[in-house]
Amino acid sequence: KKNIAKNAKTLGKAWRDLNPALDESEDYDKFLPHYEKMLEATDTVNAPWHLIADDDPRSARLEVFTKIADAIEKAVQMPVEPASDKRTAATYDVLSKIDANKELTKEEYKEKLDKYQKKLTQLQIEMFKAQIPVVIGFEGWDAAGKGGAIRRLTAALDPLGFHVHPIAAPNVVEKQFHYQWRFWTKLPQPGNIAIFDRTWYGRVMVERIEGFAKPQEWQRAYDEIKDMEAQWSEHGIAIAKFWLQIDKDEQLRRFNDRQADPNKQWKITDEDWRNRDKWDAYEAAVNEMLVRTDTSYAPWTVVEGNNKYYARLKVLKTVIDLFERKLAEKQQ
Structure with missing residues (x-):
């Protein structure tokens, strides 16, 4: 709510909701459980979600960049060849x-x-x-x-x-x-x-x-x-x-x-x-x-x-x- 008020004050009449029908500001509590369900259902080893507190924007940006850098380094260091398939030709x-x-x-x-x-x-x-x-x-x-x-x-x-x-x-x-x-x-x-x-x-x-x-x-x-x-x-x-x-x-x-x-x-x-x-x-x-x-x-x-x-x-x-x-x- 503070951020929305800040945007309205800074941008004046230029500020408007692009899609009022999806405005979260009035229904925060309704949106929250759906986001939680999405995060839980789609968090995987290959594509993990990173939850970042955004109370301090500067700290949040730093954490975002750190996570991206970590992911790139991990990808670069991954072995080229996957684990060998244990099954034999007879299996197929x-x-x-x-x-x-x-x-x-x-x-x-x-x-x-x-x-x-x-x-x-x-x-x-x-x-x-x-x-x-x-x-x-x-x-x-x-x-x-x-x-x-x-x-x-x-x-x-x-x-x-x-x-x-x-x-x-x-x-x-x-x-x-x-x-x-x-x-x-x-x-x-x-x-x-x-x-x-x-x-x-x-x-x-x-x-x-x-x-x-x-x-x-x-x-x-x-x-x-x-x-x-x-x-x-x-x-x-x-x-x-x-x-x-x-x-x-x-x-x-x-x-x-x-x-x-x-x-x-x-x-x-x-x-x-x-x-x-x-x-x-x-x-x-x-x-x-x-x-x-x-x-x-x-x-x-x-x-x-x-x-x-x-x-x-x-x-x-x-x-x-x-x-x-x-x-x-x-x-x-």
Whole structure:
């Protein structure tokens, strides 16, 4: 109150509340418990609050500068490498247990594809009415069928209600920001669907394998990604993540088919062959990713992809189940 009176006297008519609706001077006791709750709930080892008495402004300023200097010195002295992960490669063993050879006839595929797509068309309308946003992410081996699965999914959707984001290497602008920034900017509006062809998981796969991220950067990314997805979920976003799994022989067959077909040669590049040579390194990274980032609010669905018909239907059915579950939760 003394400070407010001092400002009014010093500034005269120039003094005014920028937002009278949030004026604390008349409701100090009402604001106080909320600030206390905020401080208690968000005080962490990595981002601690410093409570500074401001009765003496000069002493308070000195303490502020001291805390900042201490924090900088602490950051500079921190070890570059994080503590090593005690878990072994065997802990991250998911893909070896997946049988990618799920069979489905063309006749079964056509029948169920029509059924699932009609169901999705109706569910998209219901999701829009309920104003539930959706994020669907696709990852998988090169030539695993991500594009085909996305095309069958979007064929059932109203184009006004979804957007497909093909993710490549970050551009000059995106490199200036945290790696998650470009995904935050693409979040869907309420009732809309954002589909990502490649995702934020590049941090713990290609950036890890190719050395674009330092070890301490990609190692901490697992928790960063889970935190990000948790925030999305708490905001009300429905999340589905797909890993399309094919075996090494099937990938080779598809690579050769693309190379032999003039209409598909654009799909195969020298980089695809180079990545294939690093199959074991990528498999280890994928296994760790699947184990460490599978959560109740953003679970991974591993899709057996040697048979494209089976893979596409599994994607559609998983999205249908997600939509129905979120609509039921909304009605509770």
